[in-house]
Amino acid sequence: MTESARPDQASQPLRLRNFYIGRQPVLDRNQALYGYELLFRGSAQGGANIESGLSASASVIHHASQLGLPRAIGDATAFLNVDKEVLMSDMFAFLPRERTVLEIVRSVEPDDAVIQRMTQLAAHGFRFAAEASAHGAALARLLPVVDFVKMDVRELPVVTLLSLAPRLRTTGKRLVAEKVETHTEYRTCLDVGFDYFQGYYFAKPTVMAGRKLSPSQTTVLDLMNLVTSDADNSEIEKIVKREVTLGLNLLRLVNTPAVGASRRIESISQALILLGRRQLQRWLQILLYAEPGVRGHSQSSLLMLATTRARLMELLAQRLRPGQRNVADVAFTVGMMSLMDTLFCIPMQDIVEQIPVIDEVRHALLVRKGFFGELLRLAEALEQMDETSEAVLPTLHELSIDGDDLAELEISAFEWSDKVVRYAI
Template structure:
């Protein structure tokens, strides 16, 4: 294996400026993060014009045109700092025969990279030899999209299964009895089973009961209104502090309120000392935190604390915390890029982003949340109606998170905001890295 990409892939006709990243979490049975599947999608971003209602360029397909284009895109993304997109997690990447034959792999963290073999990958002698070579360098493989209809004893599966560490099951297109038999069979062959397209909590519970090892999808981020659910004392304390911070209470009053709950105080100090804050010296007291951060920044860390409640480490708050901090930071960076010099707008964008998942966190409707937590009319419109500037940013962030953004309106949102693909990827990676830094300290 060489250390540089082949020239034919470096010169691939795909314009690598015209893509953005999708990142979908893969969680273990405790709902803690195991990895991300990275999706490289093409988009006519560079052709868009803000403020003009017409279409900007030809519509994109939602994924890069042909998996062989993935080689060029991965190489380009890796040069931007692919590790920023995954942190310490594993990275799942879709590959076909052309990508398998490329030399993009020098760019990848091989000990944490899982190559998903597309359905088009046939187990020819040359392909099997290449898989053995890559396995020798530390890469692992997954068979993608296996369902009951494709789970027969085909020659392809018989030859590829011994080389695969993971098998990803399409749970949306398989019956429960078929999945039960398939999971049992795969476990009998010592395979690690990943349930793909897990989009509801019912999907998750059904797969959990089957004994599935990992789960991919955004089931943890779907609102589920639970009757009679009460907020924890810690969450109530943080909400009280958020109200004080936005009121006329002086800093001494806020400091007294923080110190009344030692757990809140300690968690706050841990968070404000993360590298994400960028403080030049360690912050050792609540009063110092108030002086160094100011009220707007203190409010930000209190919002994050709601998702990082003590005693829930490794459980459902963890992926939600990652998603909320990534979404908030992404919207903040987008606002900075689109409205330079207007810092207050980027701060509002962050708040709208991180609050957009509080209905999931608390299990109560968003309309009730904006009545209980004082917010501006701009944030209210964004959260309830996805309208206004911040509503557009929120729609874009939500669409990019989806596995099939062309069905969710991502491309119109991207065209409307007119950010070049290269710029978008840079903002995404910065948001991923910032979120990873926060979560390391918060859980």
């Protein structure tokens, strides 16, 4: 939790205890990643809450800088909530202005001083966002100085959404649909003309009768079965070489900074030797999400989410069960598999019947129980922290994890996932 800070102390270092991070994706019309809204939560005093006033915004901004904003968002754009006190301070002067959008919270009244300050910052390259329903009639005053207008699809009636969005588009503003949770809502907002979408509609499973896996996915699953059955490398190599795109993706993956090869790997046989069976299995899991020919579509969003979730669960398992490498491997597998129902558009029950898994993994995926189920519940709660922040603290307590440790593990997972996805597709 951040200690209170006066406006004249805004540029001084702040101390934060027991915090963790929400990183919510903002996708474009092709469902490719555009940015992240960063939310920092305090976990002290027995409640998971976002701190109010200056301390909340100061926590985000200060620690985005301290932890390294690129580690948290990669090449994406950061959306950061700011209140009036922060707006009038200089605490965010060190942020990369070309990749930072300052989101004006609902408590800010756009008086002359606020508009003047926003105009000054805009001249220095900062961009602004405002939420339509939060500011109501005052939105008209903000429009000349904001670049993005957010609209909460849960708060605004559909009829208002349908009439307001086209009018706002004529002003040249970029429209962001918030809390989009279903594909129907996404399609509606797409048709109306929204530019960006925030919400987890892309991660919700949609069961499709008669759905068939792509040839590439079928090949990857066949390879995973060969790996778990200890088949010879030559047999695995033969299948990989038969699928040209699969081989290219595998070579991209083994040459990522996330793998850390000391020299460039040029052949499939080298890649298989370098990885070993343990790493090969996890890279095959990643390749399931890296469908060829769909760069910039929902698979890339799922890939980012799945790899971040899996890596965070792996790091948590390493912290909680040190020296037990197999436990960390299983945690990674659970994280990757937890979105396969969305990827394949089939029920999770069918997936665990088709892909051989141990009982602990099955239990975690189906009912979120057991050690791996607790890790999965924590990862999912962190992803949707604006809706389920209350679910984080009890799980932290159950797992005996300190919020400060969790934040650093989250940043490491964000960074690792960004490196993987950048080269995987």
